[in-house]
Amino acid sequence: MLILAVDDDPIILELLQHYVDSLAGHExxxxxxxxxxxxxxxxxxxxxxxxxxxxxxxxxxxxEFCRALRETNVYQRTPILMLTAMSEKSYIDGAFSAGxxxxxxxxxxxxxxxxxxxxxxxxxxxAQTKTVDRRTAGTTGNSTRQDEQNIELHQPLxxxxxxxxxxxxxxxxxxxxxxxxxxxxxxxxxFTVRHATDLFFNLSSYDxxxxxxxxxxxxxxxxxxxxxxxxYAGNGTFVCVVExxxxxxxxxxxxxxxxxIRTMELSTSDGAALEVRICxxxxxxxxxxxxxxxxxxxxxxxxxxxxxxxxRDKDMNRFWLNEQLV
Amino acid sequence: MIEPDMxxxxxxxxxxxxxxxxxxxxxxxxxxxLAIQSDDLADQYLxxxxxxxxxxxxxxxxxxxxxxxxxxxxxxxxxxSQRTNGATQYRDIYFDIIAFLECSIEATCPAV
Numbered sequence: 001m002l003i004l005a006v007d008d009d010p011i012i013l014e015l016l017q018h019y020v021d022s023l024a025g026h027e028x029x030x031x032x033x034x035x036x037x038x039x040x041x042x043x044x045x046x047x048x049x050x051x052x053x054x055x056x057x058x059x060x061x062x063x064e065f066c067r068a069l070r071e072t073n074v075y076q077r078t079p080i081l082m083l084t085a086m087s088e089k090s091y092i093d094g095a096f097s098a099g100x101x102x103x104x105x106x107x108x109x110x111x112x113x114x115x116x117x118x119x120x121x122x123x124x125x126x127a128q129t130k131t132v133d134r135r136t137a138g139t140t141g142n143s144t145r146q147d148e149q150n151i152e153l154h155q156p157l158x159x160x161x162x163x164x165x166x167x168x169x170x171x172x173x174x175x176x177x178x179x180x181x182x183x184x185x186x187x188x189x190x191f192t193v194r195h196a197t198d199l200f201f202n203l204s205s206y207d208x209x210x211x212x213x214x215x216x217x218x219x220x221x222x223x224x225x226x227x228x229x230x231x232y233a234g235n236g237t238f239v240c241v242v243e244x245x246x247x248x249x250x251x252x253x254x255x256x257x258x259x260x261i262r263t264m265e266l267s268t269s270d271g272a273a274l275e276v277r278i279c280x281x282x283x284x285x286x287x288x289x290x291x292x293x294x295x296x297x298x299x300x301x302x303x304x305x306x307x308x309x310x311x312r313d314k315d316m317n318r319f320w321l322n323e324q325l326v
Numbered sequence: 327m328i329e330p331d332m333x334x335x336x337x338x339x340x341x342x343x344x345x346x347x348x349x350x351x352x353x354x355x356x357x358x359x360l361a362i363q364s365d366d367l368a369d370q371y372l373x374x375x376x377x378x379x380x381x382x383x384x385x386x387x388x389x390x391x392x393x394x395x396x397x398x399x400x401x402x403x404x405x406x407s408q409r410t411n412g413a414t415q416y417r418d419i420y421f422d423i424i425a426f427l428e429c430s431i432e433a434t435c436p437a438v
Contacts, residue, residue, distance in 0.1 A: 011346060011385040014339045022335070056380060085384040085399065107387030107395055 001049035001117070001124055004040065006031045006065065007083060008057045012106070016052060019110045026117065034060035047074060049124040050117070052104075055084040055091055063098045070099035076160055077127035077167075079120035083108075092178060093227055093243075096166050102173040123169065151209065153200045154234040159213050164220040164228050168239075171231035175241060175286070175294035187242045188297045189250070190281040190305030191219055191257070194312065196236020199276070207268045211276055212236070218260040219278075222253060237305050239298045241286070254280045279312050281305035340389045350378050351430055358423050361416065368416055369409060375423060376405045382430070394433045401426045 005016045005028055013030040020028040029044065031037040034057065051069065053062040062082055069075040082095040082103040095103055101123065104116055151157060156168035166174070175188075193199065193215055200208050212232055219238055220230045227243040242248070258277050266274040281304025284297050354375050361371035379402040386395030401422050408419050 009381045009384055011339065011343050011381075011389075014342065015336070015385060015388055018335060018339060056377075058377070083384075085380055106384035107389075107392075109388065 001026050001121060002046055003028045003050045003052060003117075004031065004037060004048045005029070005052040006034060006037045006057070006062065007052075007054035008032055009054070012054070012083065016113075019113050022110070023114060023117065033057060034062075034065045037065065048078065049127075050078065050120055051075075051080045053080060053082055053100075055082050055095055055103075056086065063094045066095065066100050067098040070160070077123070077158055079123045079127070081116055081120065089178060089243075092174070093229070096170055096174045096229055097164055099166065099170075101167070101170050103177060151205045152234075153197060153236075156232055156234045157209050157212055159216045159232055162213065162217045162220055162230075164223070165216045165230045165232070168231045168233050171229060171233075171239065171241070171298065172295050174229060175298060176292075178294075185243065186286045187248060188284045188286060188301040189240050189242060189248065190233075190301035190303075191215075191238045191240070191254075191278050192281070192305040192309040193236035194277050194279055194309050196309075199236070199274075203268060203274075211266060211274065214264050214266055215261060215276065215278060218257050218264065222257045222260055233298070233302050235302075235306065236309075237302050239301045239305075248283050250280045250283060254278065279305070279308050281308045336389060343385060343389050343391075347382065347430060347433070350382060351427060353378055354423065354427060358420065358427075362420060372405050372409060372416065372419065376402050376409075379405070379426070391433055394430055397426050397429050 003020060003026055005013055007013050007016070007030075010032065013032065017028050017030060020026050029040060029048075031040055051066075053065055055062040066080050066082065069078070069080060079101040080099065082100045083106055084091055084095070084103055085106040092103060101120060102116060104112060158167050159165045193211070199211060203211065216230060216232060216238060219240065220228065223230070223240060223242055228240055230238055230240045233239050261276055261278070266276050268274060281301055284301055284304070286294060286297055357371040357374045357378075361368040361375075364371075379398045383395050383399035383402060386392070386398060404422050405419055408416060
């Protein structure tokens with residue numbers, strides 16, 4: 001991989017250079033500031049496969065740089081590993097919200113860096129081949145382009161340009177890395193698009209991914225002003241980590257989200273109106289969970305939301321059946 | 327304080343870290359004196375010290391100076407905590423910074 005490291009500490013850059021040189025198959029380019037990095041972009045003809053970015057830097061910090069990278073077409077999905085000596089949740093939340101893939105805590109060891117680089121290598125390869133520019137498709141209105149992406153229903157689609165929405169693997173990294181203490185008090189909650197399977201089979205891939213993006217926006221906006229991270233886990237289901245929400249009125253929240261979605265007036269590319277509604281699973285508090293157990297909580301939230309959607313459909317069918325009998 | 331099992335390839339980087347550490351100590355000391363002398367601008371000088379400690383904390387551990395790195399991080403955290411809590415008296419922080427400087431001098435010039 002061609003890696004760009006941005007850190008205002010020359011010692012960290014030297015350490016990274018030393019470590020990366022000792023790993024086969026990687027090349028490191030370094031910059032002491034975001035301004036230097038921007039200069040490198042002007043001259044470097046090759047595309048970077050991965051970024052290592054310090055969070056705290058003078059002038060433009062790493063979070064701002066991360067956000068700017070995600071706004072480019074080329075680096076929407078390229079792995080960004082944040083480097084930080086501060087393990088406070090606010091820094092980590094800020095980094096993931098801006099689109100970071102993962103983070104490495106300083107001081108770091110070669111094995112830790114090696115492990116993270118090998119984990120993001122596959123993401124980097126995917127990013128090279130599957131970068132989808134929804135904005136370009138939207139502005140050009142090119143219908144042949146829209147169906148070029150072949151997506152699967154269970155696939156956790158990447159969602160761009162929505163505040164608070166991160167990729168599914170980044171969400172797993174987020175809950176895996178944060179300490180027990182940091183996650184304590186956070187709640188995991190799943191939301192499912194009802195009849196997602198029908199929507200998936202009846203819509204083009206492009207239209208389905210637009211629905212998912214719009215629903216993601218509705219969920220993320222309705223969860224404000226709470227600190228929240230949302231990811232799309234596939235199958236029409238979203239998982240969210242919401243901080244400090246000790247009591248959530250889920251029914252009210254879902255109503256609010258459904259109203260929000262209705263006001264968006266969703267439609268297909270050819271103008272047909274879409275009726276999209278969501279429902280939520282049971283909120284699950286992350287009390288003293290860590291690593292694999294925290295990832296398991298995401299899975300449970302996913303399952304709970306889908307079960308809620310199935311139950312809702314059964315209840316509706318029963319209701320109509322009773323009506324007909326009467 | 328230097329841990330013996332350092333990767334040999336890191337030795338030149340460690341030497342540069344120590345050179346830089348000496349400059350950073352001077353910078354901390356200078357900002358500390360300025361902070362003590364002018365209460366009004368103390369917060370500004372402490373911010374400089376905090377940034378310098380942050381850099382030391384980031385690389386010291388990797389280069390075999392774990393204790394120094396931990397000390398830098400603890401001092402940095404203390405400064406952040408006091409500054410964000412709107413403290414008006416930084417006396418305790420000043421002592422903490424002086425203690426850090428003593429600790430870091432020991433790291434660069436270990437007693438024989």
